[in-house]
Amino acid sequence: MHLTATFRPRRLVLFAAAAVLPLIATGCARKPQVQAYRLEGRIIGIDKAHHMVNVDSKAIPGYMDAMRMDYSIPDDAALASLKAGDQIEATLKVSEDRTWLESIRIVSAPK
Secondary structure (H helix, E strand, C coil), rough: CCHHHHHHHHHHHHHHHHHHHHHHHHHHHHHCCCCCCCCEEEEEEEEEEHEEEEECCCEEEEECCCCEEEECCCCCHHHHCCCCCCCEEEEECCCCEEEEEEEEEEECCCC
């Protein structure tokens, strides 16, 4: 009986490792899912220091109603080309923890 008692902790550790390792491996291998949507709207304001724009956008079918919202623009050149009042089309990228705009095209500039 004394031998069984000394092997129990080792078996428990092996069992725990066998149960947890596949979960860790799947979590590490899982790539974040990014959805893409077409956004149309008008630039209301720009915060160049924080790489953000406020856009009054049309509804995005299957995602959200029309609304004003702040979006991140990681591309410095794209951000620099925008002005308040610009009508834009862009690709809205959405991940689990952030949203941002890519492929921004100015449809019409303010007069």
